[in-house]
Amino acid sequence: MRKIKEFIIEKLILVCGLASIFFVAMIFLFLLKEGMNVFQTVSPFKFLFGKSWYPISEPAQLGILPLILGSLLVTFGAAVISIPIGVACAIYIAEVAPQNMKEILKSGIELLAAIPSVVLGFIGMVTIVPWVKNICHLPTGLSALSGSIMLAFMAMPTIVSIAEDALYSVPKSYKEGALALGATHWQAIHRVMLPAASSGILAAVMLGIGRVIGETMAVMMITGNSAVIPHSILQPVRTLTATIAAEMGEAVVGSEHYFALFAIGIVLFIISFAINVTADLFLHKKR
């Protein structure tokens, strides 16, 4: 009797172990199932590189290039801000901060990660948006720049915590060796620890960027949502994620517009898949 019970439990454990694979596959399959329909009317090339996104005009124009460029611009801006600050903060926490300070800072970073994105979006609307408007003398502060600043803060927790882990896992003997040879603490960090942790830091940066590309609510609330090809970071843009979130409510199930939004989902899924797999390779690189 006990044997049977154990057998059932162990099989159940195996099934749940495989659940993650099942769910990832299901997500991709259902995106494909709905999204591929759009390619009956638009060629994949025209979909990806078409310059206008007018999903409800007659006939609908379903080119997502403006959305891709919007996502790239906002992501680029966020990366420029968050990578140097995030990596520097990780070094500070891992190497410079005194022990008790370290715990407080790490908890603080965790709390930043825990602030819901819609709350950050709201705060961005009432702080960053008016600042950007006034400082840059714009008709509206809802712009790619505001989005970039906000998203930088959403990328930082990821970058800091993974980069800090990478620095922490560099063998102590590396640093001790450098110090014993007369290097200053900074020289040891800069010349020995950073190179040794480089693949982990690279993974941290990639995962931070992945977080930014996938971010939806905050971006939708502060980038201005205009689906045109941006020419400057001070213009309003619309990202891939915001397009889905903003338009799916109005799209009729089974319409071309509905399928097109799922096709955008496929694009996002593939981007995040590529980023996560590559970052994982970097994290598990054998030395």
Add this chain to the structure above:
Amino acid sequence: MSKKNSQRTQKIAFSLLSLATLLIVIPVGLIVIIIIQKGIPAINWQFLSDVPRQGMRAGGIFPAIVGTVYLVLGAIVFALPIGLLAAIYLSEYSKDNYLTRIIKLAIVNLAGVPSVVYGLFGLALFVVFFKFGASILSGSLTLGIMILPIIITASREALESVPYSFREVSRSLGASKWQTIRHIVLPNAISGIITGTILGLGRATGETAPILFTVAAFYLPQLPASIFDQAMALPYHLYVISTQVPNVDEKVRYGTALVLLVLALFMNLVAIIIRYQFRKKKKW
């Protein structure tokens, strides 16, 4: 480079590093302080217990709070058993082979899928394919799959931190593998598992994109009667009154943001404290 020079370089470098840290810490502090300061005046019993009135410009946020609680509980009921068993598989049963590698990769990917893509998935699978409609059930299942990787990763870490010798002793006394897991490994990993569960709860509380098309109601003054009903939810409500409804009193927005922030941060704080206490008490 002379000794003096390199000392100076170090000083400059370290000041830059601490500056970068301040650039993160100060805004975070400001965000929390601003929301608390401007949100507190809105908080009173009526705000927490009344339905929204006058086109959501007045009244309270009670239905949104209730909706969020239902959604989060539903998500955890679904995700905790699967996540915990998956963690047990990875820590106790899996061998170092390709299958394990793929499972781990799948977990990483599940954690990385953009939240709005979860929304699409929930819409296609639960709302349309299974015909659950926009309902608490659809929303909870979508959120549940989203927090699965958090629960698996935290539980697995907790299980793996239980020393191997505990298992060996138990097995040598004649306990079966499952008995060992059930009576030795799980009790010793429980605080880590709770921590992971609470973090998952916190994440599910704040997410908006996955519930946009699967459950969230723009305005629904009555409480949901069953899991097949739509519901309001706190994060979506904040989005609605911030962007979709004109002329909402700022106080109401800040108050809603404060309630949401407190719920999300409170859970994380609890998780941090449990973990800290546990590390302090750990005997091995």
